[in-house]
Amino acid sequence: MRDLRRWLLSLSGLAAFVAVWALAVALSSTHVVPSPWRVARGLAELAVTGALFKHTIASLFRVTWGYLLGVLLGVPAGLLLGWSGRAARTFDPFIQLFRPISPLAWIPIAILWFGVGDPPAVFIIFLGSFFPITVASMNAVANVNATHINVARNFGLSSYQLVRRVLLPAVTPDLVVGMRLTLGIAWLVVVAAEMIAVNSGLGFLIIDSRNAGNRYDLVIAGMVMVGLVGLGLDVVMRRVERFDGLRWSYGAANTADAAEGARP
Amino acid sequence: MSAGAPKPLGRAKVKLAVHGVSMAYPAHDKPIQVLDKIDLDVREGEFVCIVGPSGCGKSTLLNIIGGFVQGTAGEVRIDGEAVTGPDRRRIFVFQERGVLPWLTVAENIGFGLYDLPPAERRARVANYVNLVGLRGFEDAYPQELSGGMKQRVEVARALAVDPDVLYLDEPFGALDSITRLTMRSELLRIWAAEKKTILFVTHDIEESVQLADRVAVMSARPGRIQKIVDVDLPHPRDLSDPRYLAIRDSIFEEIGIAHRV
C-alpha cells in the first residue's frame, strides 16, 4: 500500500508536467508546438518505421567508443596526476585550460582532422569524456585517506603492491561515481555533436525533423528518447556502484548513526 | 634518566633512542616550534607512555619515531640504526582509522602477511582473530563493526607480523569507557605474552599510570619532555593502592592541574 502510494507520487511530477503542457497547447491553439498526444504518436511512428531504433543505436555506438577511449586514457592519466605532485604541477594547468573548451568548439577541427562520419563524432565525445574523468580520477587519489597510505608503508609494501592493494581499492568508489557522471556528459555531447557533424543518431533526428518540414512532434519525440536513454545509462551505472565488490563503501550510508548525522 | 633505578628492566638494552628531535612547521611570519629537543630512551620489552595536554606534539613525536614524518632536527635510532622510514618490524596503530575499509576483518589482519604461503597465512590470521576475540566476524567489513572491534582488528593486524615494537597513538581514545578498560587489560595481557616494546601516546593520565613502566610527561607547545616518572608497581595494578595514587597525583601536579572536580 505504501509502495503504491510512493509509486503514484513519483509519477505525479511527470503527470503534472504533461498535463500543464497539454493544457498550454490547447489554450494557446498553437500550430507549432505539438500536444503530448501528438508527440506520443510521433514516437510510435518512429518506432514503427524503425528510425527510432536505428538512430538510438547510432548514438549509443558513438558514445560507447568515445567514452571508452576517454576512460582508458583519462583514468590512468588522472591517477598519475593525483599520485605524483610533480606530474600534477606540470600538466594540471593544461587540463584546466582545455577543460572549459566545449567539445563542440572542436567540431571544425575534428572535421578538418578526421573528415566526416563517425570518427570526428567519436573524437568529440572522447574529448567530452576525457577531461571530466581525468579530473575525477585525480580527485579520487587526492581523497585517499593518508592514514591508509601510511599503513601500507608501515607494512613494507612495494610500490606495485601499494598501488594494487591500497590505492586502487581506495579510489574505486569515487572512480565509479566519476565514470557515471562522465557517461552523462558523454551522452549530452553525442546528441550535440550529431546535430552538426553527422547524419544519423538522435541528435540528427531532432535537428532533421525540424529542418525538414518543421515536424515538432518528432523533435520532441527525439528529445524524449534522449532523456529516457540518458536516464537508462545513469541507472545502469548506479547499479555498478552498488556492485558487491564495493559493498564496503556504501555500508556507511546505511548505518543508523550516519542517517542520524552523528558524523557530519 | 633513571638508569640506575632498581627495576627489572633496568639492565635491559636500549631498544629505541631519541636524540634531540625537534620539529617546526613553516608559517607566515616565523616557524611554529612543535617539538623542542626531545631526548628519550626506551629499553627492550619496556612499556612507555607519553602523556601531555592536547597540542603538545606527542602525536607528531610518535609519527617521527615511526618514520612517517621527518623531524627538523635530531635523530631516532632503533637497535643503533637510524630510522629513515616506516618498517614492518615496528608497527603503528592508528586508533581505528588505519583499518582498511575495503578489506574484511580476516583480510585486514592478514594485510602484512603477503610473503607467507597461503596456508600459513590462514593459520596465523585465525590465531590472531581468536586472540582479539573476533571469531565469527572474519568476513565482516569494518563498516559493520563497532569502534572497539575495529580497534582490535588493528591491534591484531599489528601483532600478526610479529613486530619488535608497537607504536600506539591514543589507540583507545575513541572508545567508550567500558571497552577502554577491557582493551587496556587485553593490551597488557598481549604485552606480557608477546614481549613487545611498546610506545603509547595518550592524553589520559590515569591510563598512562595503569599501563606503563615509565611515563614521559610532556609540556605544552613547544613540546618538551618535562619529567619521566617510573611506575614501579606490579601488574595487575590495584587502582586504590596509595602508591598508585601518589604516582598519579604527582603527574597531575607536574602538568599543573588539581585532581579534584
Add this chain to the structure above:
Amino acid sequence: MNPSRRAEAVLLPLLVAAALLLAWHWAVIHTHTRIFPSPEKVARGVRELARRGVLFPYIGASLFRVGSGFLLATLLGVPLGSVMGRYRGAATALNPLVQVLRPISPLAWIPLAIVFFGVTNLSTIFLIFLASFFPIVVSTMNAVRAIPVIYLRAAQNFGFSGLALWARVILPAILPQLLTGLRLALGVAWLVVVAAEMIAVDSGLGYLILDARNAGKRYDLVVAGMLLIGVIGLALDVAMRRVERLRWLRWGFSGR
C-alpha cells in the same frame, strides 16, 4: 608549498607549454598544411580581432549570456533543490521529472528555444539556463539531504521553522557544498555557450568559432576563439575557487 616546489609549479608548465608550441609550429611547417594555422597565425588572429574591435564585445556578449542564464538557474534551482532535499514527498514527485529532463542536451532544445523565444539573446540565455539549472537542483538537493539531522533538530528546538530555518541553518550548512556545486554548474554553463551561440546570434565567442569556419575557413580564428574560451573558463573557475576559500566559508573544508 615550499619555494622549490613553487618554482617547479611555474617552470615545468612553462617548459611543457614551450614544447607544445614548438611541436605545433613544427607540425604545421612539416605537414605543409594550408588550412591548420600555426601558433603565430593564431596570435595574429587575436590581434586582428582586437583591431576590428570585436574581441571585447564578443567576450562581453558571451559572458553576459552565461551570467544571465546562470544567475536565473541559481535563483530558481537553489530554492527548488532545497525543497526537494528537505521534503521527501517533493523529491519523490519531482525527481523523476528532473532525471528525465537532465540528460537532454541543451542543444536538443534549440528548435524549441527558437519557437519560444525566436532568434534572440533570450534563446541562448534559455539554453544556458537549462544547462546549469539541473546540476544546481541536484547538487542543492544532495547538500540539503547531507545536513546532519541534529542541526535541524537543534534549530527547531530553538523555534526556527520555514524560511527562518532555511536562512539561519539550512543555507549556512549547505553553503560550502553549494558553492562547489555552483562552480561546477558555472563550468557547465560556460561549456554550453558555444552550443547556445550556434543559434544564429551574431556575437560571442561561440559564434566567432562557427562563423570563422563557415565564412572563409579562417581556422586561425577558430583556434583563437577556442583558446579564449579556455582562458576565460579557467579564470571563472579560479574566481569561484577563491570564493569557496573565503574565511567565513572555510569551515566546510575542515569538516572532511
